[in-house]
Amino acid sequence: MGAISERDIVTLCGQVGTILLENGAETSRVENTVEYVGRAVDLPVICHATMTGIFVSSENSATTRIFKVRVGDFNLQKVDEINTLSREFSRHEITYDELKKEVKRVDTETLDFSWLTKCIGAGLVSMPPMLLFKATWGDLALAFFVGILGYVASQIVAHHTKTPYIPVAVGSLVISLLANVLGIVGIAHDANYIIISALMPLVPGVPMTNSLREIIERNTISGIVRATDAIMAGISIGSGVIVGQIIIKSIFGG
Amino acid sequence: MMEIVYGFIFGFLSSVGFGIITNNPRRTLIPAGLVGAIAWIVYIIVGWYNHGLIMPNLLGAVVIGLLGNLCAILVRAPVNIFYVPCLVSLVPGAILYDSMKNFTLGNDNAAFVGFVKALTVGMSLAIGFIIAEAIANKIYPPLKKRLAQRENDKK
Numbered sequence: 001m002g003a004i005s006e007r008d009i010v011t012l013c014g015q016v017g018t019i020l021l022e023n024g025a026e027t028s029r030v031e032n033t034v035e036y037v038g039r040a041v042d043l044p045v046i047c048h049a050t051m052t053g054i055f056v057s058s059e060n061s062a063t064t065r066i067f068k069v070r071v072g073d074f075n076l077q078k079v080d081e082i083n084t085l086s087r088e089f090s091r092h093e094i095t096y097d098e099l100k101k102e103v104k105r106v107d108t109e110t111l112d113f114s115w116l117t118k119c120i121g122a123g124l125v126s127m128p129p130m131l132l133f134k135a136t137w138g139d140l141a142l143a144f145f146v147g148i149l150g151y152v153a154s155q156i157v158a159h160h161t162k163t164p165y166i167p168v169a170v171g172s173l174v175i176s177l178l179a180n181v182l183g184i185v186g187i188a189h190d191a192n193y194i195i196i197s198a199l200m201p202l203v204p205g206v207p208m209t210n211s212l213r214e215i216i217e218r219n220t221i222s223g224i225v226r227a228t229d230a231i232m233a234g235i236s237i238g239s240g241v242i243v244g245q246i247i248i249k250s251i252f253g254g
Numbered sequence: 255m256m257e258i259v260y261g262f263i264f265g266f267l268s269s270v271g272f273g274i275i276t277n278n279p280r281r282t283l284i285p286a287g288l289v290g291a292i293a294w295i296v297y298i299i300v301g302w303y304n305h306g307l308i309m310p311n312l313l314g315a316v317v318i319g320l321l322g323n324l325c326a327i328l329v330r331a332p333v334n335i336f337y338v339p340c341l342v343s344l345v346p347g348a349i350l351y352d353s354m355k356n357f358t359l360g361n362d363n364a365a366f367v368g369f370v371k372a373l374t375v376g377m378s379l380a381i382g383f384i385i386a387e388a389i390a391n392k393i394y395p396p397l398k399k400r401l402a403q404r405e406n407d408k409k
Contacts, residue, residue: 075277077278124270128348205345205347208376211376
């Protein structure tokens with residue numbers, strides 16, 4: 001293993017950590033995996049991960065690297081692939097060079113569900129079980145389609161802008177517009193139920209829970225970062241919905 | 255009774271749906287859906303006997319934690335891959351949205367009540383996970399060992 005420079009290993013470890021963190025792994029898992037990879041090449045590394053950056057340092061010398069992280073959408077496929085790779089690597093089933101190549105591959109391209117499948121997925125999430133006996137079946141069916149449109153709108157906006165929170169705001173605006181129109185025209189029973197169910201794919205419930213999990217595990221910084229993120233997303237969704245309501249009311253004069 | 259049947263179906267569908275959005279590996283979709291559905295049933299049944307917010311969510315999370323860890327061992331994937339999609343039906347997203355809507359409208363009191371509710375649900379889910387993980391760490395290692403042994407025997 002002498003041929004690989006320490007710097008190289010630390011860099012690779014950092015890349016592994018960055019991919020994991022960007023795609024929704026929790027910080028303790030990131031730290032464990034990175035230290036695992038380091039130990040597998042006989043270089044003890046220390047890793048400290050927060051939501052905004054990863055620090056990887058070799059214990060043998062002063063080699064340290066910092067990696068900036070931008071947490072985006074969850075892509076659990078990548079988390080799984082990196083996890084599998086690091087396991088194979090620590091069992092010495094793949095070599096260091098193979099690991100390096102594979103990590104690069106996972107970083108740039110991974111297999112994704114097709115657009116159509118994702119839309120159907122968003123539609124399914126838009127029929128949350130909690131509303132089954134409160135909303136009518138017709139409303140839930142409408143929520144399926146409204147939810148798809150809201151999800152598509154937010155994804156399209158996300159491709160065009162880097163400003164955070166704008167995609168979810170636009171998505172919820174679209175949902176609110178559609179639901180209120182349906183409600184006023186009389187197709188839907190209660191626009192509110194449609195809005196709540198159609199928002200399910202956008203709403204930051206999972207980040208909220210993850211943040212509390214991190215806080216309980218004493219990763220306070222990451223927990224607070226995630227919680228703030230969830231609240232900001234909640235505010236932008238709330239404003240999106242209300243702007244939609246105001247627009248529709250001013251057009252139809254509700 | 256119908257409530258349970260429908261709850262199972264829709265719990266399954268919404269977990270699988272969220273799994274698709276977050277791009278779960280394909281082999282984990284069905285197990286994640288099943289865990290989500292079972293957790294939802296537990297949530298409904300506990301809700302019959304206890305009308306608070308905490309117990310149904312906490313026990314739902316315990317179920318997700320236990321079954322999710324089991325699936326993680328059987329399917330060989332990080333536990334988070336099961337947690338995220340299964341959580342989607344329990345998670346306080348709608349409450350958080352509602353509270354933030356009130357905040358935007360200027361109904362500060364309603365916003366505050368909603369926010370505390372969202373925190374309560376989130377906390378009970380998180381504590382449920384911790385409990386489940388504590389149990390899982392005690393129960394599952396022997397199972398893991400046996401699985402590894404069987405695989406070695408095959409080779």
